[in-house]
Amino acid sequence: MVSEAVTAPVARARRPRTGTGYPRYVAAKAGGAVVSLLAVLVTGFFLFRLIPGDPVKTMTGGRPVSAEQLAAYRREFGLDLPLWHQFTDYCGKALTGDLGTSYQFRTPVIDKITEALPNTLLLTGTAFVLYTALGMWLGTRSAWRHGKLGDRLNTGLALTLYSVPSFWLGLLLIIVFAVGLGPIPGLFPTGGMESGGKEGFAYVVDVAHHLVLPVITLVAVEYGQTLLVTRSALLDEMGSDYLTTARAKGLRDDLVRRRHAVPNALLPTVTLVFVNLGRTVAGVILVETVFSWPGLGGLFYQALSVPDLPLVQGLFLVFASAVIVMNTLADLIYPLLDPRVGR
Template sequence: MADSALPTAPVPQLAQSVRDRSGVRRRLRYYGEKLGGSLVSLFAVILTSFFLFRIIPGDPVRTMTHGRPVTIEQQEQLRREFGLDKPLAEQFWSYLTGVLRLDFGDSFQFNRPVTDLIGERLWPTVLLVGTSVVISAALGLWLGVRGAWNHGSLSDRVNTGVALTLWSVPSFWLGLILIVIFASGAGWFPTSGMESTGVEGWERIPDVAHHMVLPLVTLVAVVYAQYLMIMRSSLLDEMGSDYIVTARAKGLRDIIVRRRHAVPNALLPTVTLIFVNLGFVVFGAVLVETIFSWPGLGQLFYSGLSVPDLPLVQGLFILFSAAVILMNLLADLLYPVLDPRVRP
């Protein structure tokens, strides 16, 4: 017995360690590939951003001096200040070296560093859009689970119908209607802005929340249907699976079968959606922020585009793209944690 066990014992251990080592290498390669791919995308974005906004029609100098008595010399002066008189290659080089130092230059219209402007506007957008992603995901997923579990029932049909109708409504239209009814009409909410003047300290929290209600409702209403539909169809698929019959045959209560077996599996496809939408958080909601005069990045982007304020829109474009790329990367890294089948 002991004799036969001795020579065989080290063999499985050896095999185990060899497998571990190749597993680590495979995992490192997976993460390396994902990270490398993200960096390549980011570089492509940096290149595109410079040329993209030079294609859109409009001369920044002429737009900014529009309606003012300026001489040709003054316009040339502005052009020199902005660096627009230099050859394109030279402009591109100074743009590229600036971006790599995280310096996006000074905004034409605000005459201040783009990074400062972004810094000021970032948190209102993250607050508004981030909250809307959290609420719409929670609401949509919850309604999706309920709908799938009682599919075909009256509440399911009503919920799905309402969600799909709201999804097809343009956000700016819904925002305007809400302003007309609840702000300028009933007077329950402010029509625009993020806070009232003269409110200080802790008082600001309820004040900002009060300003946030209508834009938040608009953003949630047009988006939550995505989560509902994905969760509902994904859970319906899972409910027909054999392992659900196994779980029921074990004698588990329906609610446990749902919570422990069906929902975790059905959540997997929604993870990607949530991360994609989180990536769009900093992009804000250009239309909704503009309509509600919410001092966020979306509104800043809108005002930058109408000039075009090249350093500003370039900086924002890179920021928006970087956020999407980063969230996709996070989703790629997180997904294997949730689903053992795709573990590298």
């Protein structure tokens, strides 16, 4: 009986929804995601056409080009068509998976995205795992010892780093640990993903060496949000009656925290994890640019400088889709953890 009374909140939180309520909830969320993706498709087309500059003239590299040659370039890329015609062509092709041809690379946009995506996933995936684990661990410890020196230090440092711009922190790390500052020698590469000329295990070590500073930058900036949400959720649970009952039955504080308080406090953190997963992919642009990492962020920066409209639009669609899909997954999983959601 003691075990059932103590674990009842956890069991209720994990009981799946039944009946027709959850399928309707799923359908509503999926429909909202589709509408959001269509809105992104439309917004991306018109938004980047406000960027000043002529992509055709930029591609010529300042060389003297006749009006006939410029007109031929515009016909080649469809820039001579009316805006509404360009828009309908873009939407029709995008819905079939054709994101157009890059102006500067003269290759399909989807090929450039596919080429750069693994590099971004390596960087963001490594950082995501580290800052999520670090934030949840420190958030749990801070909540259980709230008000003490360790809690104040953890919370203060998390708030400080969370407010620091990622590009500024990245530049600072490059100055101190890549270039070297005073007695500190340059320990890491200033940018890129590899030094070249290495194979096998030496190549893996080289990539990991280049990965250190950009990962530290992302972890330092992002872990604070997970820490603060986990801490706040756990503090809300700590006054619950079932925890008081568990302590009264003689369970150690460590078991009360790990087996009962933390599982119920993780509901907001689970949502945040999915949101952060999508946001990290979209928000890595500055970090990849600072560290010259050959991923989607660096590719987006290159495309903006032209502007390479098909490539910019395709990357914008990928970034926005990552956020929308992860938000939708969080919405779908939350009712399975807490049946009160979606009623």
